[in-house]
Amino acid sequence: MSKLDLADAPERKIPFNDLSIQWRQIAASVRDDFETTFDQSAFCLGPFVERFETEISQFLGARHAIGVNSGTSALHLAVLAAGLGPGDEVIVPAHSFIATLWGVLYAGATPVFCDVEAETGTLDVRAAERCITPATKAIIPVHLYGQPADMAAVKALAKRHGLTIIEDAAQAIDARWEGQHVGTIGAMGCFSFYPGKNLGAAGEAGLVVTNDDDLAAKMRSLRNHGQSERYIHQAVGYNYRMDGLQGVVLRRKLPLLGAWTASRRELAMRYSERLAGTPLQLPAVRYGEHVWHLYVVRTPDRDRLRAALAERGIETGLHYPVPLHKQPCLANLPSAGQGFPSAEAWASQCLSLPLFTGMTFDDVDYVADTVRASY
Template sequence: MIPLLDLKAQYASIKGEIDAAVLGVLASAQYVLGDEVARFEQEFADYCGVRHAVAVNTGTSALHLALLAAGVGPGDEVITVPFTFVATVSAICYTGARPVFVDVEPSTLTMDARQLEAKITPATKAIVPVHLYGQMADMDEIKAIADSYGIPVIEDACQAHGAEYKGARAGSIGLSGCFSFYPGKNLGACGEGGMAVTNSDDQARTMRMLRDWGQEQRYHHILKGFNYRMDGIQGAILRVKLRHLEDWTEARRAIGHRYSTLLGGSTVVKTPMELVGRRHVYHVYAVRSRDRDGLRRVLNAEGIQSGLHYPIPVHLQKAHADLGHQAGDFPVSEEAAQDVMSLPIYPEMTMRQVEIVVETLEHAYVD
């Protein structure tokens, strides 16, 4: 069996550190926020190259608070992409704003900046590019357009811990960057967790209040806030894992590059593209095939797991039918949803396992 990811292997490799960190929080009884979370915030801010990091309970909460702190509310519009996990769009809806979609570019499946300006209206209050699968969107073009209209950019970096664009870390280019620490992420908690990072003092102050019932000091509620606080145990665990993140990232990159080398001449699948000037951290190794479902059956029969990220774009989800879109509105996203599949990738994966996956793919029968 070759799993899509192996969280047990990761835990086994750092078990002593994790166990000690958890026991330390239990002994301190700082179960919500507390010293471990505060230290993790500072360490993660340093890692991203920003001034502030605000720890929350999920990546969705990070997006929600970043948008609210940027002034987004009912009647506003927020531009994003339809080829993403639904949480990106849900966070926009939580503010009362309306999601407006821009299709993705074929090479990276991130926001097509060439289509962005045409979607901007007087109601546009934020732009949310999604750094998909571990590679950042075209931030130069997106930021230039946004700045020309005075519109803030909120980076959805939930799949891009440690990714870079021309030397700048994910989350450090826009007004805020938002991360998820869901267990399967490159930096994953043992449960839920999220973070919003920013260089803006005002943005950070507002997000800190909003995550904790809108209070800046106990029982003094300045804003109508939420209970989005991070648990102390998750903060301690993530501090341990952050120390290993760069090693894990380089392992992922080596595996991704090995896949791409072995599949370089493949007639079975099309490999992902890592663009010049971008550090791809391979949260997902997504290939494309016209016979995706057939290939997945072949892999499964040989004990090799695969994944779908994502089989239905958000504009065609029943939950968002109220937006009024239909098939054909965003053709690149719709085509990707039909032919993208994710191959196993995790830092503990061996190169022999990579070779077995590739051999299985290459020997599959495809019409």
């Protein structure tokens, strides 16, 4: 890889993300709603959260939507509602953000790693099946980077072995598999509204959805200190309530999500067209409708390419450079000592290029031209 000639390079900055563009589209309406929220002191749950829950359940086609304070909390509630605990094993992909398995550990159950597909980075169902033991009770497919996992294979596996499916759709709001929104395919689906997500809050927030009335009732109670009636606590609960102000922001962004998703797809297509023929391994779309939370390329020259892009003012990301089975805090898990070659290849080679709402084709072309010039 050659060093870029910067002599004639214009001074230009391409951020990895620019959340201010989304804010400017909703600022006026949100400020009015903030006034109402403060006037009503509706800071924890409250009417704006309830309206958001109703509207996003309709958007996703889910019977129930339970707003919480983070995607991590959503996953924890789903694991608890599924009745998982000590002695139970839950299959998780070795290549994901660590929050995928926090809920499993919080509940006292045991995460069991499996490898991911070499092409997509999503859970490899054949590898998952080799992990199943009599203690296996659930599986958490991750719709990684906005790409649906192979849900046909996941559903078939779960049916054969009697497993509960908890979808980690934290990066995949509005992605669909066979026309159905991800997150609504398994028993429960979990979403993150961390600010950088395709649908992002103004802080931390999350959601868990289900079509099961009993599971929904459990999770609503658990998110609010284990109470369904005020000051009557039927279970050990948690303070996982969504803030009213986050309900305001998310409710105003939700009607714009479809257009934002379409824009992300156009930008991703532009990247793929402009980067075709380079040594990079470009992202593949194999299952359903990708929403491009991240545009992740792969190359053994990842670190040198990243440095070359940085020289030209282009910010990039690493999602994720250390696979879960190599995380220090997880070293005591029984499956941590195993090898997961596809997960390890993704971790060592992945590079996330800028892609965000409001990015232009000109921005994409600048990134792509810089990549081409670096080889």
